[in-house]
Amino acid sequence: MITLSATGSIGIVSARRAQFDTPLVFRSGAVLPRYELVYETYGTLNAGKSNAILICHALSGHHHVAGYYADDLKNIGWWDNMVGPGKPIDTDKFFVIGLNNLGGCHGSTGPSSINPETGQPYGSNFPVITVEDWVTSQARLADLLGISQFAAVIGGSLGGMQALQWSLSYPDRVRHVFAIAAAPHLTAQNIAFNDVARNAILTDPDFHGGDYYQHNVVPTRGLRLARMLGHITYLSDNAMADKFGRDLHAGQLNYGYEIEFAIESYLRYQGDKFAAYFDANTYLLMTKALDYFNPAHDSGGDLNPVFARARASFLVISFTTDWRFSPQRSREIVRPLLHNRLNVNYAEITSTHGHDSFLMQDPYYLDVMRTCLDKVAKECGQ
Amino acid sequence: MMKNDTARFAVERPDFAAIAAWIPTGATVLDLGCGDGSLLRYLKETREVQGYGVEINDADIVSCIANGVNVIQNDLESGLADFEGNSFDYVMLSQTLQATRHTEPLIQEMLRVGREGIVSFPNFGYWKNRLNILLGNMPVSRELPYQWYDTPNVHLCTLDDFETFCKDHRVAVLDRRVMTGGNEVHVLPNLLGSTAVYRFQRGI
Secondary structure (H helix, E strand, O other), X not given: OOOOOOXXXXXXXXXXXXXXXOOEEOOOOOEEOOEEEEEEEEOOOOOOOOXXXXXXXXXXXXXXXXXXXXXXXXXXXXXXXXXXXXXXXXXXXXEEEEEOOOOOOOOOOOOOOEEOOOOEEXXXXXXXXXXXXXXXXXXXXXXXXXXXXXXXXXXXXXXXXXXXXXXXXOHHHEEEEEEEOOOOOOOHHHHHHHHXXXXXXXXXXXXXXXXXXXXXXXXXXXXXXXXXXXXXXHOOHHHHHHHOOOOEOOOOOOOOOOOOEHHHHHHHHHHHHHHHHOOHHHHHHHHHHHHHOOOOHHHOOOXXXXXXXXXXXXXXXXXXXXXXXXXXXXXXXXXXXXXXXXXXXXEEEOOOOHHHHHHOOOHHHHHHHHHHHHHHHHHOOO | OOOOHHHHHHHHOHHHHHHHHHOOOOOEXXXXXXXXXXXXXXXXXXXXXXXXXXXXXXXXXXXXXXOOOEEEEOOHHHXXXXXXXXXXXXXXXXXXXXXXXXXXXXXXXXXXXXXXXXXXXXXXXXXXXXXXXXXXXXXXXXXXXXXXXXXXXXXXXXXXXXHHHHHHOOEEEEEEEEEEOOEEOOOOHHXXXXXXXXXXXXXO
């Protein structure tokens, strides 16, 4: 594959804010009268407005997908290895949009935002959100940017669920759907992990029913535990064994309950880091959105009739060591696509990094993405 | 695809042309072990088929995507569980049969998923192969380009062997093309043909 431009960073980027005054009716029936979405864009929208790509983020992601900020050069976007000039999602060819989902804690309206009606943070009053609700809000952002149809909607994990939902909510507004390390719904085990994570937060004495902002405290302990648990499920057994094994943190056993093994130190570090910036209510919302996602809810679990309305071409990608959303779960996505004779490519990437593999640099993975996106670019005359 | 590909296929892959001759316009086809997707692309362009390929090799998956061919990464040896019964007009296995381990269940799977099956394979009964054996060596040729120690071909057979297999497994042969170097062979096919293509369905 020959790439004419040098591969590199998109460089300095900045976030923008879009305001929406049309009330959003959630699937739960709740209504949000007005809200804001924070987003970034990279590349140039072509004259036909046919080269737009939407990146949907996963549980802890946000709008800062690629590049870095002028005042914070070290703050590199979470998918910078995939998005940029000459990269698989090539910003020389595509107009790429990353947004922070509604309910998030990176600038879009969420539980920690001030509710204009009360002057207080939404907290426990923020509606429980679903993947469908996100996609509705994303479509409104597309309207605002004058994009009637995306060349592609791309996401990994929970982001992949949003990409799939796009093909169902707006079949005529997306030509390609990339569902990476995703699943058509959560298993009981997945929900169980989420529930333990939520319970860690809900039972933290500093949680205050979700209105901890008014008490000037943060349920750090709960959020930290939730992240530690989540992190275990994102890695593979082998990856953990390779990275930590039974290595000792301080070189010797202490016969106590302080950190002894390297893995303990790592998890606590990850938990502390996360709890320092992420909002506990957003974590609760994100895990509930995962739990609720089930396009086959109204068809008795049968995805075949559900995807009958899809029009997009699909790229489904899984990773062999991903046990949170295993290759088997991606095959469950592929089958209804085959049933409905939709265009679909399915690649199963041999990778050691577990669920997190979708964020990693794997030559085959990047090659599949690049080759598919080159075809997409040609279709929109780029 | 370049315009002269049709001509090139006729020479390099005579089995492709033979298969294409059987496929009616607009058919649905599943190509097992589809490689880089050349056959599917050829059928898409000459027969407007709606096709999917199954392939295990990473590099071939990328080539299929580049060729604009739908491809599902899967190991044929694990069966065709992702595909519904009777969901394709034709299920094809081109120059792969002899390299499959679970050959018998795979043929049954082909006829579960497809209305008809098509296989092409090198004829081990071809006289040059027989001569090689007679002279004391395993045959190495264009159709069998491997040494005995590195060959993926674990289930080589002759035309007679395959037809006996079909008879014993209630597989009804509908049509057969036998070729050597792109030319069709009509006389003593099990001796004079280097490659064979069969079209078959479930027998009674």
